[in-house]
Amino acid sequence: MTMSGINLLFLAILAVFASLLADAYDPNPLQDFCVAVNDSDAAVLVNGKICKDPKTVTADDFYHSGLNKPGEIVSQYGSKVSLVFIDQLAGLNTLGISIVRIDFAVGGVNPPHSHPHASEILLCTEGTLYAGFISSNPSNPGDKNRLFAKILNPGDVFVFPKGLIHFQYNLGNDTAVAIASLNSQNPGVVTLSKAVFGSDPPVNPEALVKGFQLDIEVVRKLQSLTWIGNG
CATH class of the missing domain: 2.60.120.10 (Jelly Rolls)
Structure with missing residues (x-):
């Protein structure tokens, strides 16, 4: 077998192994539910929150009321x-x-x-x-x-x-x-006005002058305001 043939064979084998590894990964939940633990002492760095013991889960963990009332x-x-x-x-x-x-x-x-x-x-x-x-x-x-x-x-x-x-x-x-x-x-949620003009620490005003084509005094005025998110 030529060197180019060996390289092609190696790539084919690598592709098969990659497909097997992909099939082994399951992105969906592997249990009925994973009710979040909101105890800050139990916090760990995961993409989401850790699970409560399923034996302690109740219907209240899946219930929220109040959306019928005006905010x-x-x-x-x-x-x-x-x-x-x-x-x-x-x-x-x-x-x-x-x-x-x-x-x-x-x-x-x-x-x-x-x-x-x-x-x-x-x-x-x-x-x-x-x-x-x-x-x-x-x-x-x-x-x-x-x-x-x-x-x-x-x-x-x-x-x-x-x-x-x-x-x-x-x-x-x-x-x-x-x-x-x-x-x-x-x-x-990224509220644009708050993110750009209300960041902590503030963005260098000169960068915003260039980025938004605004006068420096306008930028400084906007940065002096109290910006909030909406939630």
Whole structure:
């Protein structure tokens, strides 16, 4: 056998072993449930949370109430996001799902943000919402990021792909409500204004002047404000 033939044979054998190893990996849960332990003393560095002893699990570990009640709107955004993520419902651990309720005052906005770990499907249940997301940077630097947006009425649904910047704005004359489901127990939230202008420690203002094409005094003013997330 020639050297090139030996190399091809070696690569073929390597590919077979790689496929066997891939088949041996099971990304799905290998037990009925893994209710999270919220005891900080029991914390370990894992991708998620460690499991409670199944013998001590009860129905309460899978139960959360209150999404029927309006959230108290106190933020400058005029909206309130009521989360049911892993920290609010331990039974979500390893299940890859979560849910939120969003309440909007008239003119309220859920500001531009992204979920690094999840896609989202949003159902408008009350009022009128303007909802949309922005595509990632196109391959041609001269092309613009695309906006995909719709006006939603009760019963309408809109989807936000994983990791993309999105928002909702109440453009109606009454309060509005939406329910959103996400395909992660901990979707993560990056509120753009808070992340960019409210980081600790602050981003060097000169970098933001260049990055946002703003005057230095505008950047310093924005960095002096109190920025919050919406959750």
